[in-house]
Amino acid sequence: MFKFLSKMREKKEREMEDTFSKFNDPFKEIKVSTLLEDNMDMCKKSFSDMDVIKFREIKSQKEDSFKAFIVFCGGMVNTDTIGTNIIKPLISCNFAKDNIDIDAILKGTLQVVDFSTTDSFDKIVESVMSGDTVLFIEGCFKAAVLYTKEYSLRAVEEPENEKVIGGPREGFNESLAQNLTQVIRRARTNELKTKILTIGRRTKTEVCVCYFDSLVDKDILKDLLIRLNSIEIDAILDANYITELIGDHRYSHFRTTGYSERPDAIVAKLLEGRIAIFIDGSPMVLTIPYLFIENFQSSEDYYFNFYYSTFARLLRIAAFFLTIMVPAIYIATEAFHQEMLPLQLLIRMAQERQSVPLPAAIETVIMLIVFDVLRETGVRMPSNIGQTLGIVGALVIGDAAVQASLIAAPMIIVVGVTGITSLLVPRLNSPIIFWRFFLLFLSATFGFFGFTIGTSLLFIHISNLTSFGVEQICLDANFSLRNIKDIFVRAPINLMVNRPDSLTSNATRQLEENVNE
Amino acid sequence: MNKRSARKACFLLLSIIICLYLTGCWNYRGLDQMNIVVGIAVDFNKAENLYDLSFEVASLAGANKESGIVGRIINAQGKTIFDAIRNAKRKEADKLFFGSPHVLVINKYLASEMGILGVIDFFLRDGEGRESMCVAISQEETAAIIIESTEGAIEMVSVNLHEIMREEKNIMGSAAQMEMYKIFSELSSKKRSVLLPALRKVKNGDSIVSEANGSAIIKEDKLVGFLNPDQSKYALMAQGELKSSIITLGLTHNLANDISLEIFKNKAKKSYKIEDGKIKVKIEVENHVAVSENQSFINLKDEKEVEKVEKAAEEKINKNIQSVVSTMQERYNADVFGFGEMIYKRDLKFWEEISERWDEIYPTLEVEVKSKVKIRNTALIM
Missing domain, CATH: 3.30.420 (Nucleotidyltransferase; domain 5)
Structure with a gap:
């Protein structure tokens, strides 16, 4: 089935390419002219009907022949910089028309921190739209792109999704530059490489690939760059666009790239030889390759004592299995394998089930969907009516339904356990939903036999997962003590002297090298 | 563990797990x-x-x-x-x-x-x-x-x-x-x-x-x-299947029993030998007991006195087991102690020879009971 889908996808992609090539970028081939008038016309045409774009003509006080104009996007620039560092020096300069050297002006007259020159209107449009100021000068066949970006951003806050009790509270925001800063601040070495690509035909989103030169597996890096460069899409609005476009198993429920909003977590991943992908406009930073166990790891694991962290991790692993299996096990024992229940439990359950109208399997499906409705509502709803939801959920659906003998009481417990445990592993949301209902369906049709088949399928699927060619679960060859120090247990930090073999070109952590020296 | 053997192990495990569930019912009820x-x-x-x-x-x-x-x-x-x-x-x-x-x-x-x-x-x-x-x-x-x-x-x-x-x-x-x-x-x-x-x-x-x-x-x-319950107790004791029980003794006067011994460990061994063409069975019973009640004012700090109690208990057990065994042999002709099985396990050929006549042989077996009682704990208060 997956083969069929991927064929469909290929076909679609080909169609998309065709449409893209029909969509002709009108400014692509046009170059900057030496005549200011022409450039002005061209700019006006380029930014027609765009009232946010501002033009400002500049004349020198000392030399009449010097004419220039700047173009920038209002709201995205620092107007002080433009006024004092660009306009003011140009007005007071004394270049003659026939003696213009744009490089000299940029280097000697203007007081901006970063600049470049270009002759392509394509590039000019992009620069203006990203907050830079473009300067045209009469008689120059090049335009200068001056760094004047400034726009309002969300402050650095603690990420809502990855709250911790211990450890740093900083989280990424939507600015690529600031996000990179947060990482660089934590890893002050020139080994940390940052490569910026632009993806998205219309959004022109900056995507930064970040890695430690000395640790990264070069093959994986090459693979990643190939995949990123082959993305053909008009918009990248969030990290998930990239995730879905470069993942190994596009139609699997499981993730093949990791994500985090926490700079400390990203640095830790980088230090294990992974590659981080920053996407401008998204606070989520992706990491590849992704191992299955990362679903259960939390950066907090490393900020607490390892005994507690080990316990918490085992709890999360158990929660994953509980949340997908509990409803299925309940149905299998309730409807097929009653002899597996101890008498007292059997009788209590039978007693509860005496007066309810629906078969247990249908009841389970209804209650699980009700739970998911409540959960989804809780996420979308304004926080000040949260209490209402609690009352509706707990009283109306829980208590009243049981009192009215519409739903059996054990069902509420099953749904409760299922729901709560699913919150322990937020990264596995989508596989949990699918596999929970899949196992439930098999259980309700074949009992534990079906359940076992379903579970086997789950394990087969998980053990087949790869991320950039790296097996997400390594069942063979490399199974040794040194490779499981950070899987089910979180070993004390002084014992974790190696990086994961499969991810990195340099498996020895700095720690041990120091010891050897 | 290479991939092949891992796959084999998984397959085996899966087969075993499925066996467990296939015993159940096939329909939704x-x-x-x-x-x-x-x-x-x-x-x-x-x-x-x-x-x-x-x-x-x-x-x-x-x-x-x-x-x-x-x-x-x-x-x-x-x-x-x-x-x-x-x-x-x-x-x-x-x-x-x-x-x-x-x-x-x-x-x-x-x-x-x-x-x-x-x-x-x-x-x-x-x-x-x-x-x-x-x-x-x-x-x-x-x-x-x-x-x-x-x-x-x-x-x-x-x-x-x-x-x-x-x-x-x-x-x-x-x-x-x-x-x-x-x-x-x-x-x-x-x-x-x-x-x-x-x-x-x-x-x-x-x-x-x-x-x-x-x-x-x-x-x-x-x-x-x-x-009756008492006979059953000794029948179980002879097989070493007693988890816990009580033996009462009357040592000082005959009005009532005055010592209770709590058995907390019971072991039994049976063996047989053939002498003059006759099968002689020996049952050795070992009981570890604690004194849980003593109304007899026997001084349990004195080793000799303790030995006396042990002896009395041994005798009582011997007598009772002997009586149960002979009841089984003579009255019911029922081999509840598994003497036949013992012979079968030790000497198959011999068993095949005698198994036809087992109903006649069983009542005539000579059974010797030897019991041993060890007082492990007198639960002395002072």
Whole structure:
């Protein structure tokens, strides 16, 4: 089935390419002219009907022949910089028309921190739209792109999704530059490489690939760059666009790239030889390759004592299995394998089930969907009516339904356990939903036999997962003590002297090298 | 572990797991569509030549959460046991569910005339049946009366009886609870006889309740007689199956027993040798006991006195075991101690020679009982 889908996808992609090539970028081939008038016309045409774009003509006080104009996007620039560092020096300069050297002006007259020159209107449009100021000068066949970006951003806050009790509270925001800063601040070495690509035909989103030169597996890096460069899409609005476009198993429920909003977590991943992908406009930073166990790891694991962290991790692993299996096990024992229940439990359950109208399997499906409705509502709803939801959920659906003998009481417990445990592993949301209902369906049709088949399928699927060619679960060859120090247990930090073999070109952590020296 | 062997291991594991589940039922049947049988009583109506079965099922309809769940009885008659079970469905909307019955009580006349293997056969064959239910013989006229609940009962009689029989082995050792599948395998081998718990009704306060009262002797699947609780205890002790029990001694005066010894460890070894063509069996019993009651003013700090108590206990055990063994040999000719099996295990050829005549040989065996009692703990207060 997956083969069929991927064929469909290929076909679609080909169609998309065709449409893209029909969509002709009108400014692509046009170059900057030496005549200011022409450039002005061209700019006006380029930014027609765009009232946010501002033009400002500049004349020198000392030399009449010097004419220039700047173009920038209002709201995205620092107007002080433009006024004092660009306009003011140009007005007071004394270049003659026939003696213009744009490089000299940029280097000697203007007081901006970063600049470049270009002759392509394509590039000019992009620069203006990203907050830079473009300067045209009469008689120059090049335009200068001056760094004047400034726009309002969300402050650095603690990420809502990855709250911790211990450890740093900083989280990424939507600015690529600031996000990179947060990482660089934590890893002050020139080994940390940052490569910026632009993806998205219309959004022109900056995507930064970040890695430690000395640790990264070069093959994986090459693979990643190939995949990123082959993305053909008009918009990248969030990290998930990239995730879905470069993942190994596009139609699997499981993730093949990791994500985090926490700079400390990203640095830790980088230090294990992974590659981080920053996407401008998204606070989520992706990491590849992704191992299955990362679903259960939390950066907090490393900020607490390892005994507690080990316990918490085992709890999360158990929660994953509980949340997908509990409803299925309940149905299998309730409807097929009653002899597996101890008498007292059997009788209590039978007693509860005496007066309810629906078969247990249908009841389970209804209650699980009700739970998911409540959960989804809780996420979308304004926080000040949260209490209402609690009352509706707990009283109306829980208590009243049981009192009215519409739903059996054990069902509420099953749904409760299922729901709560699913919150322990937020990264596995989508596989949990699918596999929970899949196992439930098999259980309700074949009992534990079906359940076992379903579970086997789950394990087969998980053990087949790869991320950039790296097996997400390594069942063979490399199974040794040194490779499981950070899987089910979180070993004390002084014992974790190696990086994961499969991810990195340099498996020895700095720690041990120091010891050897 | 390479990939191939990992795959093999997974495959094996999967096969094993699936085996577990394939034993269950294949169709969807909710808990609300069944009558949970907790106890079964089997009688035989000779006049009509029909099996008369009583089932105790959990009575769920009337029960609320606060009070305990009591049982109610469903009666059914049939030409065979299965026939009777299907006939029971005529009175009930829900099918009987045999996934967790706790006791099977068999009428004593049925047991002595027709045997018990025929009765348990159905439950062993049935896909649902719980083969670990324990089988008991009713000492009353019918088996049904044993599982009938008394007025004001707060729990199911069968569950209660099951608990009593299971605990008996650990507390008093006066009845040997035995699971159904064990009975089958014991009785189908080596001319073995077994002891099953015997149940009767007694007055307890205002009501009449069922109680465990010694054992029933089953020889080649037929009931041949009963042992009282005390005899059962020594029969179990001779097999080393006692978990805990009490021995009382009267050392200083004859009015009453004045010392209680609590057995907390019981070991038994049996062996045989052939002398002058006769088989001589030796049973060695070792008991570790604690003194739990001493009204006799014997000074237990004195080693000699302690030895005296030990001696007296040993003698009493010897005497009692000897008496149980000879009762078994002479009166019932029932090999409950597994002497035949012992010979079979040690010397197959010899067993094959004598197995034909085992019924004649068994009563003539010379049995020597040697017991040893060690007082491990005098529980001295000061």
